[in-house]
Amino acid sequence: MTEELPQVARVEPGEVTPALVTALYTGALVSRVEAGVVALTGPGAITSFQGLLTNDVELPGDGSFVYGALLTPKGMIVVDGWAARLGATVSFTVPASGGGRERALAIFTRSVPPRLARVSDRSAEVAVYRLGGPSALAVAVAAGLEVPPAAGRVLVGPDGTETARATEGAPFVIQVTAPAAPCSPPAWRPPAPSRPAPPHSS
Amino acid sequence: MEAAGAVAAGPAALELSRILAGWPRLGAEVDERTIPQEARFDEIGGVSYTKGCYTGQETVARLHFRGHVNRQVRGLLFDPEPPAAPADGWSVVTYVDRDVGRVTSLAFVPETGVAGAGRWIGLALIRREVEPGSLVRAAGRDARVVELPFVFPIAAPA
Numbered sequence: 001m002t003e004e005l006p007q008v009a010r011v012e013p014g015e016v017t018p019a020l021v022t023a024l025y026t027g028a029l030v031s032r033v034e035a036g037v038v039a040l041t042g043p044g045a046i047t048s049f050q051g052l053l054t055n056d057v058e059l060p061g062d063g064s065f066v067y068g069a070l071l072t073p074k075g076m077i078v079v080d081g082w083a084a085r086l087g088a089t090v091s092f093t094v095p096a097s098g099g100g101r102e103r104a105l106a107i108f109t110r111s112v113p114p115r116l117a118r119v120s121d122r123s124a125e126v127a128v129y130r131l132g133g134p135s136a137l138a139v140a141v142a143a144g145l146e147v148p149p150a151a152g153r154v155l156v157g158p159d160g161t162e163t164a165r166a167t168e169g170a171p172f173v174i175q176v177t178a179p180a181a182p183c184s185p186p187a188w189r190p191p192a193p194s195r196p197a198p199p200h201s202s
Numbered sequence: 203m204e205a206a207g208a209v210a211a212g213p214a215a216l217e218l219s220r221i222l223a224g225w226p227r228l229g230a231e232v233d234e235r236t237i238p239q240e241a242r243f244d245e246i247g248g249v250s251y252t253k254g255c256y257t258g259q260e261t262v263a264r265l266h267f268r269g270h271v272n273r274q275v276r277g278l279l280f281d282p283e284p285p286a287a288p289a290d291g292w293s294v295v296t297y298v299d300r301d302v303g304r305v306t307s308l309a310f311v312p313e314t315g316v317a318g319a320g321r322w323i324g325l326a327l328i329r330r331e332v333e334p335g336s337l338v339r340a341a342g343r344d345a346r347v348v349e350l351p352f353v354f355p356i357a358a359p360a
Contacts, residue, residue: 007229007230008230008293008305008306008307008308008341009217009221009227009229009230009306009307009308010307010308010309011214011217011218011221011308011309011310012310013310013312015212015214015310016211016214016215016218016309016310016311016312017312018312018313018314019209020209020211020215020218021218021311021312021314022314023208023209023211024215024218024219024222025314027207027208027209028207028208028209029208029209029210029211029215030203030204030208030209030210030211031210031211031212031213031215031216032213033213033216034213050253050254050256051255051256051257052256052257053256054238054243054248054249054250054256054258054259054262055247055248055249055250055253056250056252056253058253059250059252059253066247067246067247067248068248068249069232069238069243069248070257071238071256071257071258071259071261071262072234072257072258073257073258074258074261075237075238075258075259075260075261075262075265076234076235076236076237076258076261077228077232077233077234077236077237077238077241078234079228080226080228080232080241080248094228095227095228095229097227097228097229098227098228098229098232099228100228111257129203130216131203131208132215132216132219133208135207135208136208138207139203139206139207139208140203140206142206142207143203143205143206143208167247168247169223169245169246169247169351170223170225170246171216171219171220171222171223171225172216172219
């Protein structure tokens with residue numbers, strides 16, 4: 001695990017145009033995210049992850065999408081990210097910068113016995129997109145995505161595309177995790193029936 | 203997505219959205235010396251106090267039930283006139299000539315036709331007693347400490 005000194009994150013003039021700011025506040029914008037996606041799969045995946053994350057993935061049930069962090073034993077943040085619970089798998093989407101993927105992998109590998117869950121790195125297999133702005137939901141629906149009915153939920157389509165709605169106040173509204181096509185950007189496909197998530201239990 | 207009405211953007215737009223929302227970023231607001239409550243985990247719903255045990259839970263729960271953090275991520279609103287950039291590589295935040303923390307994120311919000319939108323904003327991990335409304339020196343410039351998330355349009359004078 002690498003410990004890097006904190007740096008000042010900067011968005012310089014010209015990096016974000018006025019049109020993008022307008023879209024962020026009155027419309028919708030979409031951007032691919034440099035993210036790592038690390039997953040736990042198996043009969044003990046949910047229980048194991050519940051014992052690592054600051055937030056609750058058991059109470060909201062299958063189809064939950066929550067933000068949280070993995071900590072050191074002394075309570076300091078090692079890596080933060082968004083957890084999507086689907087069946088016997090929890091996918092944890094973490095920032096690529098700052099060694100997020102490596103940090104999450106190290107904790108999973110060290111903390112989760114193979115008999116309970118298998119650790120996998122999905123980062124190279126998927127492309128992560130995020131939509132922001134007040135029209136993000138409407139745009140996602142118009143684009144043919146089946147959007148979860150509530151915030152903090154995730155759906156998976158038959159092609160493996162996961163569509164998640166962030167909790168209120170998050171910097172984005174929708175996260176799409178799509179299988180990455182080799183050597184070409186993933187194409188948006190026509191809508192297909194998705195496996196519905198159960199109602200929010202909390 | 204673009205055909206459906208979304209504007210295609212680069213990572214910088216989502217980064218600006220993150221800063222405006224006051225969410226932490228690994229390597230900026232967050233490192234292995236950061237406690238979740240310092241990074242606004244209570245405000246952004248990043249922690250459950252009812253779920254039971256998890257690694258590091260003792261510290262987080264003790265702070266929640268018996269104490270408070272000494273520093274927290276807050277917003278910075280820089281003086282728009284002159285619109286000079288906060289100094290690169292200089293992250294110290296001082297308040298009444300005392301070192302109270304460090305700048306963690308900076309962003310220029312471009313002019314969109316809305317008054318006050320062409321200015322620098324930022325996030326800082328600063329001592330709890332430096333309350334919103336305080337005038338601080340951050341990254342070599344004057345800035346006003348503000349509550350998060352930033353409210354748009356950004357109209358408050360620095």
